[in-house]
Every structure is written in C-alpha cells, then in structure tokens.
Amino acid sequence: MLERIAQRVFAGIPFSWREPVIFRKTLAFLEESDRWSKDKIQEFQMRSAAAVIDHAFKTVPGYAKLFARAGVAPAHFQSLDDLRRFPFITKEILRDRPEDYVSSIIPRPKLHYTATGGATAVPFGFYWVRGYNIPIEKAFIFNLWKRVGYRIGEKTAVLRGAFVGNEEKKRFWRFNALTNETWFSSYHLTDRLIPVYLEKIRDSGIRFVQAYPSAAAIVAKFLQDHSEIRLPRLKGLFCGSENIFPGQRELIEKFWGCRVYSWYGHTESAILAGECENSNDYHCCPQYGITEIVDAQGKILTQEGAIGELVGTGFYGWATPFIRYRTRDLATLGKAFCKQCGRSHRTLSRIEGRFQELAVTAQGRLISMTAINMHTPVFDHVRQFQFVQERQGEIILKIAKKISYRDHDTQEIFRVINEKLGPDMKLLIAFTDQLEPTPSGKGRFLVQKLNTQQWLDRLTT
Numbered sequence: 001m002l003e004r005i006a007q008r009v010f011a012g013i014p015f016s017w018r019e020p021v022i023f024r025k026t027l028a029f030l031e032e033s034d035r036w037s038k039d040k041i042q043e044f045q046m047r048s049a050a051a052v053i054d055h056a057f058k059t060v061p062g063y064a065k066l067f068a069r070a071g072v073a074p075a076h077f078q079s080l081d082d083l084r085r086f087p088f089i090t091k092e093i094l095r096d097r098p099e100d101y102v103s104s105i106i107p108r109p110k111l112h113y114t115a116t117g118g119a120t121a122v123p124f125g126f127y128w129v130r131g132y133n134i135p136i137e138k139a140f141i142f143n144l145w146k147r148v149g150y151r152i153g154e155k156t157a158v159l160r161g162a163f164v165g166n167e168e169k170k171r172f173w174r175f176n177a178l179t180n181e182t183w184f185s186s187y188h189l190t191d192r193l194i195p196v197y198l199e200k201i202r203d204s205g206i207r208f209v210q211a212y213p214s215a216a217a218i219v220a221k222f223l224q225d226h227s228e229i230r231l232p233r234l235k236g237l238f239c240g241s242e243n244i245f246p247g248q249r250e251l252i253e254k255f256w257g258c259r260v261y262s263w264y265g266h267t268e269s270a271i272l273a274g275e276c277e278n279s280n281d282y283h284c285c286p287q288y289g290i291t292e293i294v295d296a297q298g299k300i301l302t303q304e305g306a307i308g309e310l311v312g313t314g315f316y317g318w319a320t321p322f323i324r325y326r327t328r329d330l331a332t333l334g335k336a337f338c339k340q341c342g343r344s345h346r347t348l349s350r351i352e353g354r355f356q357e358l359a360v361t362a363q364g365r366l367i368s369m370t371a372i373n374m375h376t377p378v379f380d381h382v383r384q385f386q387f388v389q390e391r392q393g394e395i396i397l398k399i400a401k402k403i404s405y406r407d408h409d410t411q412e413i414f415r416v417i418n419e420k421l422g423p424d425m426k427l428l429i430a431f432t433d434q435l436e437p438t439p440s441g442k443g444r445f446l447v448q449k450l451n452t453q454q455w456l457d458r459l460t461t
C-alpha cells in the first residue's frame with residue numbers, strides 16, 4: 001500500500017481528482033490491516049521505514065549530512081532494532097535549516113507549506129505533499145473515530161476554538177454542508193449562550209461532538225449547575241489536540257452523558273495514537289509510523305510504566321521526512337498488546353503532556369501538571385482556572401469565579417493544591433474574569449514562562 005501511494009505521489013499526475021481516491025484507499029488499507037498480527041505489523045513497518053530512510057538519504061540534503069555524521073546509511077537498516085543506530089532529528093534543527101529538510105524530488109507546486117501549532121515552544125514550518133498528506137491524515141483519524149461508532153459524513157458539532165460568531169447578528173455558529181459539521185464559537189461559552197448551543201445540537205440531531213477538552217469542560221461545568229437543561233443524545237465526544245487532564249474526562253463524560261474519545265497526534269505526522277473501543281490507553285497506530293520512547297540520553301525505554309520522550313518516524317512524510325523526531329512530549333509506556341481489544345499495538349497509558357506543562361519547584365523537582373487531579377468538589381464554584389509559572393518554586397493559580405464562589409473556597413483550594421504541590425512550591429491565587437486562550441484558541445492548563453528544557457534530564461533519568 002505504502003509503495004503504491006508513493007508511486008502515485010511521484011507519478012506527476014494532477015492531484016485534484018486523486019484526493020478522494022487516496023482517502024478511500026487509505027481507509028480500505030486501514031480496515032484490512034486493523035487486526036494484523038505482530039509479525040505482519042513488523043514486516044510492514046520494516047518496509048515502510050526502510051522506504052522513508054532511503055528516500056531521505058537520497059533526496060533530502062539535511063538527512064544525508066546527518067546520517068553521514070552519524071556514520072549510517074540506508075544499508076544499515078536491516079531490522080527494526082537498527083532504527084536506534086540512526087540519529088534523532090530535533091525541532092531546533094528543522095527550525096534553523098528548513099530548506100535543507102525538503103525532498104528535492106517533490107516538484108515545488110506540490111509542496112504544501114504548514115507549521116507546528118502556535119503553542120509549541122519551538123515553532124517551525126515544513127512541507128506536506130499537496131493533495132496527499134491531508135486525505136491520508138483524514139483517513140487515519142476517521143479510522144480511529146470508527147472505534148466509537150462514527151461513520152463518515154455523520155453530523156458533528158465542532159467546539160474547537162474557531163471564532164465564527166458575529167456579536168451584532170447574534171450568530172455564533174456556522175454549518176458546513178460539505179463536511180456536515182456545525183462550528184460553534186468557543187469564544188462565546190457563556191452562561192447565556194451555552195443553552196442556545198445545546199438546543200441547536202439537540203434540534204439538529206447531532207450525535208458526535210469534536211471539542212477541545214477545555215471547551216467541553218466549561219460546558220460540563222455549566223450542566224453540573226443546571227440539571228434542568230435537557231441534554232442532546234450523543235454517542236461520542238472527540239477530544240484531540242489538547243491534553244485531557246485527570247478529572248476532566250470524568251467530568252465531561254458525566255455531564256455530556258457520552259464517551260470521551262481521545263487521541264494523540266501532531267501536524268508533523270510522525271506519531272498517531274488513539275484509544276480503542278474498550279480502553280483509554282493510547283494505541284500507537286503501527287500503519288502510521290514507528291513510535292519510540294526514550295530517556296534523556298536517547299536510550300530506548302521498553303519497560304511498562306517508564307516515562308520518557310515520544311520519538312516518531314512517520315511513514316508518509318515524503319516532502320519533509322520525520323525520522324526519529326524528538327517531539328518533546330512525554331508519555332508513559334503501556335502494554336505491547338491491548339487485552340481489551342486484542343490489537344497488537346504498543347500502548348501508552350498516559351500522555352504526560354508537553355514540556356511546557358511541567359512546573360519546577362524550588363528544589364528543581366518537576367511536577368507534571370497532568371498528575372494534579374483537579375476533579376475535586378473544591379472547584380465546584382470555579383468557572384475556569386489556569387496555572388502560571390514565572391519563577392522557579394512559585395506558581396500562580398488564576399481563577400475565574402462563579403457567582404456562588406465564597407472566601408471559604410479559596411482556603412479549601414489552598415489546602416488541596418498545596419498538598420499536591422509539596423512544600424517546595426509556593427502557591428499564589430489570583431482572580432480574573434477571563435483566562436487568556438492561546439493564539440489557536442486552545443485552553444491551557446499551565447502557562448510556563450520558565451525554560452523547562454534544562455530540567456527534563458532529571459525527570460527522565
């Protein structure tokens with residue numbers, strides 16, 4: 001399949017009519033390979049990684065140099081274990097020399113410029129193949145969503161940070177007939193408009209919602225306080241692109257009344273991992289790429305429960321290949337096989353979060369903010385909150401109050417959070433009306449103003 005797709009890319013035929021073909025073929029391939037045995041998966045990964053390594057070596061000057069410096073060539077890749085002999089590629093390298101990392105055989109007009117998300121610490125631009133990477137990406141995502149009953153073209157509501165509202169015309173959503181999606185403005189998640197949104201979802205017969213967890217959590221909090229509101233009958237709520245924090249999932253599932261389905265992915269297309277029908281563990285898609293977890297020295301971790309950095313090699317990045325790409329995201333290694341669904345997919349039991357979501361205590365201890373369970377009644381009178389760290393050993397909790405908030409709540413929050421942070425972290429509380437979203441509109445749990453990179457080594461060793 002991969003070679004067939006690769007041939008299509010390089011064939012030089014116009015792409016416009018191919019997009020749906022690539023999409024359908026990828027979907028069919030994913031269906032066929034969904035239950036592949038471990039051996040079959042390894043054989044496919046071996047072939048796919050070899051093709052990408054060979055392609056990068058021959059057509060991407062940056063990789064040719066990188067491999068030469070490390071003393072490796074495509075011929076050294078004889079088994080999946082040999083991947084560790086190849087050097088890592090980092091965000092800094094790609095940011096500083098972007099043109100060195102573009103394949104010379106993809107014609108210019110077929111290069112589609114894209115960039116990593118606005119909230120990342122080291123943003124950089126790179127290329128996809130026009131008319132190729134997007135349909136493949138879509139097919140992979142739909143294939144994940146299928147696990148919770150989604151069918152292509154089904155009506156969905158989207159609450160993902162896009163501003164579509166018009167305050168004067170009082171229009172806060174927009175319907176896209178092409179995708180059957182109704183986009184709601186998540187900048188207008190106010191007590192006045194949430195019921196209007198929910199009514200719209202109910203009346204449109206929408207069964208699935210795509211949302212940033214932070215947006216879904218705001219609505220869940222509202223529903224918690226308004227039991228009189230009739231809920232739409234939903235089948236699933238898709239949460240990608242942003243971490244779901246412990247407690248958030250329970251809150252959303254309870255008050256939206258449906259399964260939260262989450263996955264991990266990124267624009268760089270090196271790793272894709274999604275939950276299955278029966279478990280919340282992230283299953284690394286073996287048809288998408290090879291996922292490794294490494295410690296600060298770059299040593300591959302294999303033990304269940306180990307925390308390390310996610311490193312990915314994508315199988316479809318022909319324009320800008322990502323080979324052993326250090327994502328700077330941390331994850332906890334799960335099982336090599338999922339008992340709940342029977343797939344031979346490596347699982348991650350938790351995505352620990354971006355490095356910029358780690359807080360640093362006075363003694364240099366790192367706290368993964370995802371480990372702080374905020375699902376406690378002390379937050380019942382809080383509309384929204386966010387941590388900000390500007391100084392080592394000190395963290396500010398910004399709180400947007402509900403009307404029901406009392407002084408007593410502040411004391412309780414101090415007590416509960418201090419317990420979790422430990423004695424070497426000073427907690428300050430500040431009140432605000434509205435928390436700032438990131439430029440892309442995503443909510444952020446921690447705004448980290450320190451450079452946490454230097455503390456990473458201590459966490460992973």
Ligand SMILES: [Zn+2]
Pocket residue numbers: 275276277278279283338339340341342343
């Ligand atoms: Zn499973």
